[in-house]
Every structure is written in C-alpha cells, then in structure tokens.
C-alpha cells in the first residue's frame with residue numbers, strides 16, 4: 001500500500017544551538033525528527049526539544065492556545081516510575097482516525113494517558129473511491145486534534161503514515177516510545193474484502209503485514225510495550241458448541257490440552273484477523289511479547305462522552321452496505337423510511353456492544369496489561385442478538401417516535417449460517433471491571449433521533465447490498481460497491 005504522508009525531516013545539531021530543520025543531505029549531523037503533523041503545521045507558538053534515551057529528538061509544538069480549559073477527568077493514565085515519580089502512560093492508537101479508534105484515542109486522552117495517533121487516513125480514501133460518506137459530517141484529523149486541545153488542553157501527537165512501511169512505523173515508535181499500542185489500523189469491512197480480488201489481497205496484505213510490522217517494532221524498539229490488538233468474534237464463526245474466550249480444553253484419545261479455539265472465519269477480512277492472531281500468539285511465545293487480542297463483536301452507537309463535546313469531534317457513522325454494520329444501518333434505514341434489510345432468514349446471531357463499551361474495554365485492557373510472553377484473548381461484546389431481533393427492536397423504537405418501520409428479507413449476499421446455535425462466553429472483561437451499557441430503549445431512541453437529525457445526508461442508493469460472496473472475481477470493480 002502506498003505510504004501516504006509520513007513526515008520526517010532532519011535536525012542539524014552540528015551547527016549552532018539554534019534549530020535548523022533540513023533535508024537529510026543538507027545536514028552534517030542529521031537527527032531524524034518525526035513531526036506531530038496535526039499540530040506542528042498550524043501557527044506554532046513554541047517548540048520544545050527533548051533529548052530521548054535513544055538519542056532521538058522529538059519536536060513538540062504546543063498548539064495555539066484556544067478557549068476553555070476543560071475539566072480534568074479522573075486520571076487512570078498515570079503510572080509509577082522506578083524512582084516513585086508518577087508519569088503518564090503512553091498509548092499509541094494505530095487507526096486513531098477511524099470509528100472505534102477516534103473514540104478510543106479521545107477517551108484515553110481524557111483519562112490522563114499520553115496519546116498519539118498513527119493513521120494513514122485510508123478509511124477516508126475508501127469512501128472517495130466507492131462514493132460513500134459518513135452519515136455525520138466529520139472534521140479532518142488535524143481539526144479534530146486541534147479542537148480537542150482547545151477544549152481540554154490535552155495534546156495528541158499525530159503520525160500520518162502507513163504501518164506497512166516499516167521505516168515510518170519505526171520512526172513513530174522511536175519518537176513516541178509507547179507503553180501500549182492499541183491496534184485498530186486494519187481494513188475492517190467484510191464486504192469490502194469481498195468486492196474483488198484486489199480488495200481481498202489488499203485487506204490481507206494490509207492487515208497481516210501491518211500487524212507483523214507492529215510486532216517487529218515492539219521487539220526492536222520497545223519490548224515491554226503491551227500490544228492491544230483488535231480481533232473479531234468472527235474468527236470463531238458459528239460452531240454448534242459454546243464459544244470460549246480464545247482457548248478450549250480438549251480431551252482426545254485420553255489426553256487433555258488447552259488449545260486455541262478453532263477458527264472458522266467467513267470472509268477474507270475475518271480471515272485476516274485469524275492470521276493476525278496466529279502471528280501474535282507465535283511472537284508472544286518466541287519473543288516474549290505481551291499481547292491482548294480483543295475479539296470484538298459488532299459495534300453500534302456513535303456518541304461517547306468525548307466525541308459529544310463539540311461538532312468537530314463528532315464520530316463517523318456508516319450506514320452503507322460496505323462499511324455500515326447491522327444495528328447502525330437499521331436505525332438509519334428507519335429514519336429515512338427504507339425497509340430494514342434483513343439478509344436471508346435473519347437468524348444470524350452475533351455479539352454486539354455499544355461504542356462506549358469499546359472505549360471502556362480498551363482502557364481496561366491497557367490498565368491491566370498482559371504479562372511478558374502472555375497471549376490473552378478477551379471476547380469483547382456485551383449481548384447477543386439475531387438480525388431479526390434487532391429489526392424487531394428498531395421497529396418498536398421507531399413506532400414510539402412516530403416512524404413507520406417495515407422489514408424486508410433481502411437475498412443474503414454472504415455465505416453464512418442463517419439459523420444456528422450461538423453462545424459465546426464474555427466474562428473476562430466483566431471480571432476486570434467492565435460496566436456494560438446494555439442496549440436499552442433510551443439508546444435506541446437516541447440513535448434513531450441522531451439518524452433523523454442527519455437524514456438529509458443519507459444517500460439511499462448506498463443501502464442495498466451489491467457485494468456478493470459468491471460472485472467475487474478477479475475483475476476490478478470500480479463502481480460504488
């Protein structure tokens with residue numbers, strides 16, 4: 001994948017005590033500098049130079065001081081250093097411009113963590129390429145970060161670049177020195193991965209190589225760093241037995257072992273996560289990496305405490321057939337009077353969670369890190385629903401708001417069981433303190449109201465699915481999917 005926009009320039013330290021930013025061949029003693037692009041290219045008030053252990057220098061630009069200093073939330077982001085001093089834990093959020101990543105980056109920043117975002121902004125490019133758009137208008141990442149700073153006084157460093165480019169990732173690691181990396185930076189749509197051969201290959205290359213690079217970066221530059229990786233419940237498929245959290249104890253021919261739970265993913269996207277899990281498990285064993293694989297279910301909702309603070313912080317909400325997920329799509333469909341699109345028989349059952357719980361789960365995982373060499377798996381969802389159950393809930397909530405909601409059965413574009421047993425464990429995050437926001441009437445009301453508020457932005461042509469699991473071919477599909 002193309003390396004879009006990473007920015008490294010060089011500091012000439014030989015000449016004087018003044019700062020000179022130059023290209024590498026202009027320097028007699030070059031020191032690479034990764035810029036916090038979002039902030040450093042706005043009018044700079046002050047530059048501070050810090051010498052790091054690794055002989056790297058980081059330039060921090062204190063952003064233009066804007067209005068209100070926000071209330072400081074209870075800080076869970078601090079840690080004790082060996083000399084007893086309290087320092088802030090540094091968390092790198094890869095994919096921090098996306099739906100889950102943006103909400104998580106702000107939440108962690110609010111909780112007192114020192115946060116950086118690493119993102120190549122390709123999610124925005126997918127929309128341009130396929131002619132899609134978020135229901136909500138979203139600000140550029142640079143404006144988002146500036147606005148966050150103006151509201152809360154908190155800095156978020158930004159590294160724009162592609163983690164498949166190891167040099168870029170290495171510079172970001174050496175400069176930021178993360179204590180934890182949260183990795184959301186993957187192509188996360190099953191339908192996108194099933195559009196055509198090139199999207200299937202892109203998805204697996206981008207996801208598998210990106211994660212491999214993160215593992216190598218941790219090994220090379222930050223071996224104590226805890227990897228918190230977004231996996232998916234879809235790695236397990238829909239087996240006819242209970243789904244455990246990552247591992248299952250099996251007795252076979254009189255011998256017993258605890259083994260990775262069998263994987264039966266059903267899209268090239270879901271399979272990329274399976275491949276990631278194997279690579280992570282192997283490197284935990286071989287190199288002593290500490291990792292938590294968060295097998296997340298389908299996320300719904302849009303507002304978190306932080307993204308609700310200002311319109312520049314509003315999160316994206318996808319309702320199209322490629323990136324939109326079931327419940328969010330149904331709410332938008334209800335708002336515009338489109339029948340709810342239940343695929344096939346509608347008995348497809350999955351784990352679901354509110355985006356406010358996504359951010360809470362990641363925070364919990366970071367605050368309770370895996371041990372060196374440990375590969376932990378948490379099933380990250382709070383409730384199970386079938387597609388038919390979701391449609392019934394949205395119909396009822398819509399009626400309360402005076403919306404007439406109909407449902408249609410759409411021929412299933414996917415290859416998946418439409419009636420099946422589903423019972424997945426999800427106790428480990430609860431044991432660590434997760435307090436779930438269960439799907440309630442009030443949440444459905446507010447999501448529906450939100451959809452009604454933005455309904456003029458809905459392009460109804462994006463609602464019906466046109467990506468077929470069976471018809472995928474090698475011929476590039478360039479029209480809206």
Ligand SMILES: O=c1ccn([C@@H]2O[C@H](COP(=O)(O)OP(=O)(O)O[C@H]3O[C@H](CS(=O)(=O)O)[C@@H](O)[C@H](O)[C@H]3O)[C@@H](O)[C@H]2O)c(=O)[nH]1
Nearest residue numbers: 188190232233234296297298325326341342343348350387
């Ligand atoms: O209009 C729709 C949309 C979806 N579905 C059905 O709803 C279920 C869930 O589909 P989805 O599009 O909401 O979610 P999915 O493709 O599974 O992927 C999403 O949820 C995954 C978690 S899980 O589903 O694998 O547990 C994450 O990994 C992905 O990143 C995220 O995009 C499927 O059976 C699908 O056929 C419908 O019936 N009608």
